[in-house]
Each structure stands twice: as structure tokens, then as C-alpha cells.
Amino acid sequence: MSKGVGVSGEGGGKGEENKKELLEGRRIVIYRLIYREEIMKRYLAIIMAVVFMACTSTTEQATQKIEDFNAYGVSGEVADGIREIDVEAVKYKFNPAIIVVNSGERVKIRLNSADAAHGFAVDEIGFDLKGEKGMVTEKEFTAPEPGVYVIKCSVYCGLGHNNMMGTLVVK
Ligand SMILES: [Cu+2]
16 A cells, blocks of 8 residues: 555656656747747848848949939930930840930930840839830830939840849939
């Protein structure tokens, strides 16, 4: 009888130990989860910092001043009140890469997509002229407020596509 009690007592002790072990184990699991979360947070912070830096670098590019282009004359020729500008698009650049117009005037872009399908887009003013390989396409817009605007290729044309950019200077 007493032996039995002893055994059951022992058993109870083991049970307690098991419980402790279980609790320890749970605590370790929780610590690991927290630790993992900390690492994830750190990764997230790093990713956000990189994205932020990438964003600020692109804005820097767009915040060039009109004065930086004083040496450039107005592009193209005016015919019937419309400034017509010929632009050639070839992997991976626009020629000319810098286009200068006067604010408020009507502008026609004639895009020669020489070697592949390209596009000529100025996102800030919602302008997008797409071109097919070996073809000339044209589209007009009214030159916006004076400023420096980014021209981008708007048709995927290969590995250098994302770097195919030009500058629209509105004086
Ligand atoms: Cu492209």
C-alpha cells in the first residue's frame, strides 16, 4: 500500500518534471518564434531602407532643374503651329535623348522604332506613344508646366529596357 503510494508519488513527481519539461519546451518554441520575428523585422527594415533609397535616387533624377539645360535649344521645327520632333528609338536609347519644348505649345512626337518595338512615354503627363519595329508612329500633346520630365520606353524591348530613358525639358 505504502509502496503503491510511493510509486504513485514518484509517478506524480515525474509528471511534474514532464510538465516542467513541456513548459520549458514551449518557452523555447516561443523564444524561437520571437527570435524569428525579430529577424524578419530586421530583414523588412533592410528591404524598406533599400526601396526607400531606390525611390529617392529616381526622384533625384527627376529633380534636375531647367537651368541645367540652358545650353540646349528648342527641339524640332514648328509647322502649322505644331512643334514636330523626330525621335529615333533604338536599344536602349532615344535619339535625341534630351527634348526641349516651350510650355503651352502643341508638340508632335514622330517616333521611329528602328530596331524593335519601343514606346515613348512621359508618365507625369499621361503621354504614351507606342511604336512597332521599323515603323514611324506619331502623337501630339500640349507641353505642360515648365519643368524636367522623365521619358521612358513603354514597350518591353529587352534587358536594357528599364534603363531606356530620356529627358523632356519644358521651358
Ligand atoms: Cu523598351
